[in-house]
Amino acid sequence: MxxxxxxxxxxxxxxxxxxxxxxxxxxxxxxxxxxNPRIIAGCVIEHQGKILLCKRAIEPRYGFWTTPAGFMENGESVQQAAAREAMEEALAHVRLGSMLSIVNVLRAHQVHITFRATLADPSFGIGPESLESRLYAEEEIPWPDIAFLSVEFALRRYLEDRRLGRELLHFRDIDWRDGKPVMTDGPSQ
Amino acid sequence: MxxxxxxxxxxxxxxxxxxxxxxxxxxxxxxxxxxNPRIIAGCVIEHQGKILLCKRAIEPRYGFWTTPAGFMENGESVQQAAAREAMEEALAHVRLGSMLSIVNVLRAHQVHITFRATLADPSFGIGPESLESRLYAEEEIPWPDIAFLSVEFALRRYLEDRRLGRELLHFRDIDWRDGKPVMTDGPSQ
Ligand SMILES: [Zn+2]
Ligand SMILES: [Zn+2]
Structure with a gap:
């Protein structure tokens, strides 16, 4: 400025x-x-046991896979922002569930808020910010090609909770020191 | 702009x-x-069964009572922001607990995030943005003089949960139509 x-x-x-x-x-x-920090809202979308991921057509992390997520806009709720991003990035009409994770990304001045979701109808597609959209079974998820640490965190907690038959809210802080991520988790609730 | x-x-x-x-x-x-929307972080602070409230020394809502809360800053987590506001407004060193409520205040372009907290040591005081700080028993809370709808929501849910021996996370959207608040609650989790 x-x-x-x-x-x-x-x-x-x-x-x-x-x-x-x-x-x-x-x-x-x-x-x-x-x-002030900005909110990135998104969702982990499940359909028939699989997870919907999008391959990014934009920087940062062009070509890497992510759950739909993006900047919350004025005039909408966090929940509306998460559902809108699913529509924009994966042409997916979702039904939002519980809140899954809140990640403070300190250096980026961002708070990433992720919800659980399911497809409200089975169709989805490829939005203008995506190269590809695909449903992945848990064992197929391309972990080394996941775009962001906060997305990996949300996905791993989602799958862990699903295995255990629970839906917790998970907290993490991500900071960077000497070029490496330093992650600190709060108690899940 | x-x-x-x-x-x-x-x-x-x-x-x-x-x-x-x-x-x-x-x-x-x-x-x-x-x-983009901004985050207001705060906490409901309990000490010996009573709730710590501050009388506002600033606009908006000068002279009304509130839980400590304020704008989250770049470089801090939501949790750090909530604890910092308790220190600034009530000179209170708090131990944060679970997340209590998330309120989308749509017209104000704000998301109010409130945590449960207790006093880490029993001392507290009056910060520069407060006229007075006081511990209120549940039956003494000055409901008509509570500064904001989102604070009233957080306080009521806090007390209800305490009565029921649980700690849920509660969601509300607050919008304004024809000069009146329109409130929509999501499912607690
Ligand atoms: Zn210019
Ligand atoms: Zn000027």
Whole structure:
């Protein structure tokens, strides 16, 4: 951020009075421009015992496989965002179930919220952000080609819970130190 | 948003190619400025059977009572944000427990995430954004003076669960139509 979106004056990083963190503050009009984490909403979709994955047609992680997920938009709920992403990426009309996982991706300033889901009707397809969509049996899942650590976490917890006949909510923090991911799990509930 | 934070050129609301929603787009440098919902993190703090509430010293809802809560910051987890708000608003060092509620506040473009918590040590006080902090027994809670609908929801579910000896996660959407709140609950889990 270099300029004020309100008056086009230059902004500078300073700690406003009474605050405790540096913010982009406009010297001309005084507007404080806050930046906050964003929510990525998605779902693990099961159909006839298999899991629906999409091969990414966009960066980052072009060509890798993911569960449908994307940025939550203003005016929608987290649940609506998760269902919308299933429609956009896999042309899938889903019925959302319980909340599966919440992952704080600290360096990316993102919170990834994933729900359980099933196909509301058996048809699905390939959205503009996908190269391919496919139902995978548990033993077929291409683990080395899963796009994101948070997606792998959600998928593994989903399958584990399914095996144990339960539906828990799982928590993880993902940070990066010396170029390596550092993962810390909270108690599942 | 009137100007581009990257180049100070004027922005206009248009639907970018391949997108489905209007965004603030800069005609000069082409930057698309996305706006997304923000997370409000907080906690219901119990100590010796009573609930810690703070009387707000800031707008909105100056003088009304609330559980500690506020905007999640970049670089922290939702859990860290909830604990930090308890420290800032009530000078309370808390031990976070399970997740209590997730409320989509649609018109405000906010998601309110509330945890259960207890005081890690019995001291608490009055932060700069509070006029007063107090422990309330269940029957003393000043319901008509609770600041926000999402806080009332979290408090009522907390107390109900406590009575029933359980700790569920509760979901609500709050929208506004014709000046009145319209509330829709999802299944608790
Ligand atoms: Zn300005
Ligand atoms: Zn620009």
């Amino acid at each position: 270099k300029f004020c979106s309100n008056c086009a004056g230059p902004v500078s990083l300073t700690v406003p009075p009474g605050d405790h963190l540096p913010r982009y503050v406009c010297a001309s009009c005084g507007t404080i421009h806050y930046e | 009137k100007f581009c934070s990257n180049c100070a050129g004027p922005v206009s609301l248009t639907v970018p190619p391949g997108d489905h929603l209007p965004r603030y787009v800069c005609a000069s440098c082409g930057t698309i400025h996305y706006e």
